[in-house]
Amino acid sequence: MKQIVILISGRGSNMQAIVEAKISGAQVAAVISNRPNAAGLAWAAAQGIPTIALDHKQYASREDFDVALQAAIDGFSPDLVVLAGFMRILTPAFTRQYEGRMLNIHPSLLPAFPGLQTHQRALEAGCKLAGCTVHFVTAELDHGPIAAQAAVPVLDDDTPDSLAARVIVEEHLLYPTIVRAFVEGRLQIDGLRVHVQD
Numbered sequence: 001m002k003q004i005v006i007l008i009s010g011r012g013s014n015m016q017a018i019v020e021a022k023i024s025g026a027q028v029a030a031v032i033s034n035r036p037n038a039a040g041l042a043w044a045a046a047q048g049i050p051t052i053a054l055d056h057k058q059y060a061s062r063e064d065f066d067v068a069l070q071a072a073i074d075g076f077s078p079d080l081v082v083l084a085g086f087m088r089i090l091t092p093a094f095t096r097q098y099e100g101r102m103l104n105i106h107p108s109l110l111p112a113f114p115g116l117q118t119h120q121r122a123l124e125a126g127c128k129l130a131g132c133t134v135h136f137v138t139a140e141l142d143h144g145p146i147a148a149q150a151a152v153p154v155l156d157d158d159t160p161d162s163l164a165a166r167v168i169v170e171e172h173l174l175y176p177t178i179v180r181a182f183v184e185g186r187l188q189i190d191g192l193r194v195h196v197q198d
């Protein structure tokens, strides 16, 4: 049984989609949040999933926090670490530790719009398509081998909120699909490209 640790910072709707997908051969071993009051933490606990709150404000430096986070994650010996709305910049030592076995979802068609406020920036740039990306995590923020993307149309009367609502529907479909492919050993990293076997 492949062990998955999911990191969240807030609502946790992508985490919920992955848990509810009930991927065979995989178990969500733990959900960890850097924000103790993250709504997703309560949801996970209600499902009987072990949860840990690790408040980043209690640590003197980014390095100290990442060392503590790594210790918490490694307590579950995960095969895969899933970032699901985990809003932290990670240290290179941390990303190296999970190279090739840590996925992130980002609400843009990377490499366009890394960072924050992706939907507002896509609207300002006049994009006709927006979307989301699941990628392997590297030391560079929102960069790394792309496993999958989903695109949605941008409509004339879209606001950042209406666009986000259209994109999140795709996130909830895309992320469990790619986690399943990882669990089944169907993802092969080749430079910045990822080959996904059927």
Ligand code: GAR
Binding pocket: 008, 009, 010, 011, 012, 013, 014, 015, 040, 084, 085, 086, 087, 105, 106, 107, 115, 132, 142, 168, 171
């Ligand atoms: C999602 O839209 C996810 O793509 C985004 O945060 C949201 C979390 O929602 N992640 C990032 O912006 C990472 N750079 P959720 O907590 O309901 O899954």
